[in-house]
Structures are given as structure tokens and as C-alpha cells.
Amino acid sequence: MMKRWRERLGRLDSLFLRLFLLMWVTLVLSHVVAFSVVSPVGTRWMGRLSTEGAAALPPLPSLPPGNPLAGDGGRPPGPAWRPPAPPMLGPDGERRPVGGGMPARALWLDYALRALLIGVGAAIGARWLSVPMRRLAQASTTLSQGLAEGRDPPALDDAHGTVEVRDSARAFNRMAQALKHQFDQRSLHMAAVSHDLRTPLTRLRLRLEQLPSDAARAAGADIRAMDELIDASLAVVREQATGARPALLDLGALLQSLTDDLAEQGLPVTLVGDGEAAPALHVRAHPASLRRVVDNLVDNALRYGGAARLGCRRVDGWAEVTVDDDGPGIAPEQLERVFQPWVRLPDGTGTSGNGLGLAIARDLTQREGGTLTMGNRAEGGLRVSLRLHLE
Structure with missing residues (x-):
């Protein structure tokens, strides 16, 4: 039962869902922190939270009232600034805020805190979502080196991660196995051709006995050169197929x-x-x-x-x-x-x-x-x- 639920949840796990959840949490967190640090209303409910619980939480505006480009933040003139009253219904039935905006300095601090938290969230998200790409890049580098040295190709984990990550891992694993098979077949064919040349060369040696001595010596030298070439080809294939380590x-x-x-x-x-x-x-x-x-x-x-x-x-x-x-x-x-x-x-x-x-x-x-x-x-x-x- 649990395994079936995990499989269902795994099908829902995607890059879109992860990004959506991450950005939602980041935005909410930025509102809470900025409202708690900058707004006088927010600083008061922090003290009441331990006694009144969730009932002390005020409504969180998406952005604080006021214009940060204005010298006074858009607040009305007066000896001292007070937080705006809650929105009330106007004559036309629309909700209209009462009171002025926040001071420009407080607005800039509010915006800076929100930008900082969203930036931290974006950095965490980029690092979180780039982990599979770094693993794929590392596996690709290891794959090329392994094929050159005759080692088995690396295998990516295709059972964990988002749907896109699992699909990419399966595709990479299939590609790696196909490349390994092609390299092995190429080396096998090369070794087979080199090995099969031994038979006609042996027959040529036997026929040299029927030739004059000068011609036999020249033909014998050519056959020896062919033997050396075959030996060199087989040695190269053997080094690559067995994964022999380089020597000093x-x-x-x-x-x-x-x-x-x-x-x-x-x-x-x-x-x-x-x-x-x-x-x-x-x-x-x-x-x-x-x-x-x-x-x-x-x-x-x-x-x-x-x-x-x-x-x-x-x-x-x-x-x-x-x-x-x-x-x-x-x-x-x-x-x-x-x-x-x-x-x-x-x-x-x-x-x-x-x-x-x-x-x-x-x-x-x-x-x-x-x-x-x-x-x-x-x-x-x-x-x-x-x-x-x-x-």
C-alpha cells in the first residue's frame, strides 16, 4: 500500500511542482519577515504571539502602503506618523484604505528585505534543481573516459528525483549501454580480422618453399612485417578491452x-x-x-x-x-x-x-x-x- 502511494506521489513530482512550492514559500516568508521587522503593527503582534497564538496574526499585505520615491513615503502631514487604519467600505461599496503610507526609509527597508529573501530562495532553488544536471555532466565525463579505458559505463539513479530527472537518467543509462556495446563490438571485429589473417599468412609461408631463395627472402620479410602489424593491432585492442592501466x-x-x-x-x-x-x-x-x-x-x-x-x-x-x-x-x-x-x-x-x-x-x-x-x-x-x- 505504501509503495503504491509512493509511486503515485512520484508521478506527481516534477520540476514545475518543486518550483511552485519553493517560490510560494519564499514569497510568504518574505512578506512575514518584512512585515514583522518594518511595520509597527507587525512588531506588536510578535509580542502577543506567545499569549494569543494564531489569533494575534494580523492580515499580511502583499506590499506596504506608500511610495518609496516620495520624500515622505506618501503619508499625510502631521507631527508623527501612525500606522494606517484597516480598510473600510467607501460610499460606492469599494474597500478604501484610511490614512497615509509608510515613511520612505521604512518602505526601502521593507523592499530590501523582501528582495534579499527572494534572492536567497532563488539561489537555494537554483542549487537544488541543478544537482541532477551536475550529476549528468559528471557521468558524461566519466562515460567518455571509461569507454576509452574499457571500463563499464556509469549508471545514474533512475528511481529518485522528479519525473524529468528520472526520465533523463533512464535515457542516459540506455545510451551508455548502447555505446559500450558498440565499442565492444568494434574492438571484437578488429580483433577477429587480425586473428583471421593468421591463416592465409601461414599458407603463404608454406608456399615460399617453392620460390627461388631471393624471392622467398623478400616475401618472408613482407610476411614478418604483416605479422608484426597484426600483433600490434591485437595488443592495442587488448589494452583497451581489458582496461589495462598506463605504464611509466x-x-x-x-x-x-x-x-x-x-x-x-x-x-x-x-x-x-x-x-x-x-x-x-x-x-x-x-x-x-x-x-x-x-x-x-x-x-x-x-x-x-x-x-x-x-x-x-x-x-x-x-x-x-x-x-x-x-x-x-x-x-x-x-x-x-x-x-x-x-x-x-x-x-x-x-x-x-x-x-x-x-x-x-x-x-x-x-x-x-x-x-x-x-x-x-x-x-x-x-x-x-x-x-x-x-x-
Whole structure:
């Protein structure tokens, strides 16, 4: 029985009802306080309230009589001001007040007290009604961070509050679960594709035995590169799906290792920076994701610029990694567009690609709390700058 009554009352609870009750209580309270403090009639019934009870309460006017802009408050001339008599019936049957108004000083004090109390009521009401919005904003921030780190989305309380608050909480919870499902499905499909590529690669290795030795070695190197790419993709998906915590990494050592691996393959990749080959800068990030970002940037520089020069330095509390190339550069109005998925700018070189490398690199960088920007160098070519927070 009580539960049914609570459900019925819950359906009536709304922002309109709460605002109506709050403003009604505030207005009544402002009248009572102003009348009790300013009006001589009001100050007398305060003393009689303990003995006569509610019978001592006088009628409360919505506003005190008088004009606050007049010097005398609109009261008639005389040696001393007395409170106006109660309204009486005039000859035409209408109620007309007898006597003058209150002094201007008392009127201003009355109005000030009312404005102050109404302002306090409005502040309390704004804070009271904004609590659900603050919870929604906090849950939205937590949702984006949780999806990026593979955690379960937050759930808002949809059993308490006004009708509008409960409906908003239910809609947010449904949206959060749908987004989590989409992220999980995307990661699952990516992992499945990477995993299924193992089978054709294994068959290719078996067929290499029928090729001449030189061709077999070249094809074997390509297969190893594909294996490494698959391993890197699976590692990134695994970090995101399991919610692995970021690790403390030596950024200089990571760049040095990557540069050495590519240089051994005969690729024009070098590491330079402020007089040191690999400055010791420590950042907190997911190793596989950070390696994938740098790999994509270097691959893009080699494909379109012919060479890649990596730099590493400290800039205002950030660790900055730069990747320079010697390519033709990009028109300034296209510098942001190339970070969008499936965008490939015409360069006349005939190089292949799907326009995903830079988009993936920026997405992974933002997941690590960093920034990825691009600009043309004065001496020619492009510079891509990756910044991560220093530890």
C-alpha cells in the first residue's frame, strides 16, 4: 500500500511542482519577515504571539502602503506618523484604505528585505534543481573516459528525483549501454580480422618453399612485417578491452628502439634532439598504443616524404615527439582534414593507402591524454608533433 502511494506521489513530482512550492514559500516568508521587522503593527503582534497564538496574526499585505520615491513615503502631514487604519467600505461599496503610507526609509527597508529573501530562495532553488544536471555532466565525463579505458559505463539513479530527472537518467543509462556495446563490438571485429589473417599468412609461408631463395627472402620479410602489424593491432585492442592501466615509459628509449629497428631494415629513419640521441623523458601511456601512434607517423613520413627524422624534447611540462619529412607539404586549409578517416589528398605520387593512419594516430593520442598536430616546415616538408604529459 505504501509503495503504491509512493509511486503515485512520484508521478506527481516534477520540476514545475518543486518550483511552485519553493517560490510560494519564499514569497510568504518574505512578506512575514518584512512585515514583522518594518511595520509597527507587525512588531506588536510578535509580542502577543506567545499569549494569543494564531489569533494575534494580523492580515499580511502583499506590499506596504506608500511610495518609496516620495520624500515622505506618501503619508499625510502631521507631527508623527501612525500606522494606517484597516480598510473600510467607501460610499460606492469599494474597500478604501484610511490614512497615509509608510515613511520612505521604512518602505526601502521593507523592499530590501523582501528582495534579499527572494534572492536567497532563488539561489537555494537554483542549487537544488541543478544537482541532477551536475550529476549528468559528471557521468558524461566519466562515460567518455571509461569507454576509452574499457571500463563499464556509469549508471545514474533512475528511481529518485522528479519525473524529468528520472526520465533523463533512464535515457542516459540506455545510451551508455548502447555505446559500450558498440565499442565492444568494434574492438571484437578488429580483433577477429587480425586473428583471421593468421591463416592465409601461414599458407603463404608454406608456399615460399617453392620460390627461388631471393624471392622467398623478400616475401618472408613482407610476411614478418604483416605479422608484426597484426600483433600490434591485437595488443592495442587488448589494452583497451581489458582496461589495462598506463605504464611509466621512457619515451627516448622507445623512440631509439623503434629507430634502430627501422634503420636495420634499410629505411631512412633517424633520431635527433637537442644534442642528445634519446633524451630521458618519462610519460605514462599504454605501450602498444604509443608504439602504434609513432609507427603510423613514421610510415606516413616515409610514404609521402621519402624520409623520417624523429625528435624528442621537453616543452612546458610536455614531452614532444616530432616527425619531420621532406615531402611537398600540405595546403594550410587541409592540415586538419587529413586527420579525418578515409581522407586522402591527391599528391600525384600514386602511393596507396586508405586515409586511416593519421586518424588512428590522433584517436589513440587523445585516449592517452595527448595532442597530435601537423604543420608545414619553413624549409619544406611536414612536421607532425605529438605531445604527452610528462611525469
